[in-house]
Amino acid sequence: MLYAETGAVKGILIGDMGLDAAGKPKPGHTPGMELHGKYTLFAEGCRGHLGKRLIAHFSLDRGVEPQHYGLGIKEIWKVPAGQHHEGLVVHTAGWPLSESGSTGGGFLYHIEDQQVAVGLITDLAYENPYVNPFEEFQRFKHHPVIKQVLTGGQRLVYGARAITKGGLQSQPKMHFPGGLLLGDNAGTLNFAKIKGTHTAMKSGMIAAEVVVRAIAENREQDDLAEFGHSYRTSWAWNELHVQRNFGPAIHKWGPFLGGAYAFLDINLCNGKLPWTLSDSVADHALLRRAADCKAIEYPKPDGVISFDRLSSVYLSNTNHEEDQPCHLKLASPDLPIAKNLPEFAEPAQRYCPAGVYEVLVAEDGSPKFQINAQNCVHCKTCDIKDPLQNITWVAPEGGGGPNYPNM
Numbered sequence: 001m002l003y004a005e006t007g008a009v010k011g012i013l014i015g016d017m018g019l020d021a022a023g024k025p026k027p028g029h030t031p032g033m034e035l036h037g038k039y040t041l042f043a044e045g046c047r048g049h050l051g052k053r054l055i056a057h058f059s060l061d062r063g064v065e066p067q068h069y070g071l072g073i074k075e076i077w078k079v080p081a082g083q084h085h086e087g088l089v090v091h092t093a094g095w096p097l098s099e100s101g102s103t104g105g106g107f108l109y110h111i112e113d114q115q116v117a118v119g120l121i122t123d124l125a126y127e128n129p130y131v132n133p134f135e136e137f138q139r140f141k142h143h144p145v146i147k148q149v150l151t152g153g154q155r156l157v158y159g160a161r162a163i164t165k166g167g168l169q170s171q172p173k174m175h176f177p178g179g180l181l182l183g184d185n186a187g188t189l190n191f192a193k194i195k196g197t198h199t200a201m202k203s204g205m206i207a208a209e210v211v212v213r214a215i216a217e218n219r220e221q222d223d224l225a226e227f228g229h230s231y232r233t234s235w236a237w238n239e240l241h242v243q244r245n246f247g248p249a250i251h252k253w254g255p256f257l258g259g260a261y262a263f264l265d266i267n268l269c270n271g272k273l274p275w276t277l278s279d280s281v282a283d284h285a286l287l288r289r290a291a292d293c294k295a296i297e298y299p300k301p302d303g304v305i306s307f308d309r310l311s312s313v314y315l316s317n318t319n320h321e322e323d324q325p326c327h328l329k330l331a332s333p334d335l336p337i338a339k340n341l342p343e344f345a346e347p348a349q350r351y352c353p354a355g356v357y358e359v360l361v362a363e364d365g366s367p368k369f370q371i372n373a374q375n376c377v378h379c380k381t382c383d384i385k386d387p388l389q390n391i392t393w394v395a396p397e398g399g400g401g402p403n404y405p406n407m
């Protein structure tokens, strides 16, 4: 981030190209360029790494609740013609996450070309550090309703991404001197519908109108407070207001009671009940000590419906230049083994859907924390769920990361 002398954001600094793993320049090294703008608009999606810094720098989240997240894991399959019904949508709640006292929901969309998109969203407010969202997804595919569609099909693509689900209660201020925070970078997703493209686009359309007007008036790097007014009077804000109690209700009362409440609140009362539920504890702070929780034994993958993480990452077309600085930064390299392992059985081994984090045994027999950064599918879960908030995801070099053809 680049700041003007006034304190306003004046642009961004792109990362260097051509650094080795130790951060030293390699042949052909190109220093990052400064990009300056009259206004800089940040639309990085959920848990944007610049957005996170802006929220902290300008205290944009003062007075709002912590953001809440879910981890969505998704695959696309080509299935036999007789099992495909284009346009059919299946949504689920409860199993298999309910077995560990966690919440979340699944989906199965019959899309074009005899393909289906199947996925599970694990609520990152789960408490048991033994929960493994990847393995929950594998179990989910074995439910008879899902399995009957996938049987005889071929898995084509795998991917994972965190989504915001705190709703309006968790939305930070979206304007600050010199720029705007847009879309899911500010948490505009409608979690009740698991849809966010339309609300993100609306925030971008309002931003375009506000910024064009400001530039026409020769205003540069202002705090565009009028964005806040336009957004709050838009249909997007109204839609999020109607569904504001969905997430907190599910967290408080579980998928069935919470779901029943949400149906009453949203569908029967159109969000007009005169209260707003609160959900005030951040997801990472909810993790309980491993000693107080039951370890979970997941079934082995059958290689037909369920798979392991490495073969899944292969289908995400993830590619990173190997000799570059690690893009997963540990504030303290000691904490994973010194604190997370004894207290939480180092949950990064399980919450990462790409198997990036491992606890290995060093030559002297002591545990050793390993980061396989080249496998990272950029879902941001480690940045969110690490109980000590020790991990920060930053952008790797160039266009490294997953390359989803049709997700």
Ligand code: SF4
Pocket (backbone or CB within 6 Å): 328, 351, 352, 353, 354, 355, 356, 357, 375, 376, 377, 378, 379, 380, 381, 382, 383, 393
């Ligand atoms: S390392 Fe972090 S961001 Fe990358 S895939 Fe794993 S949990 Fe997601």
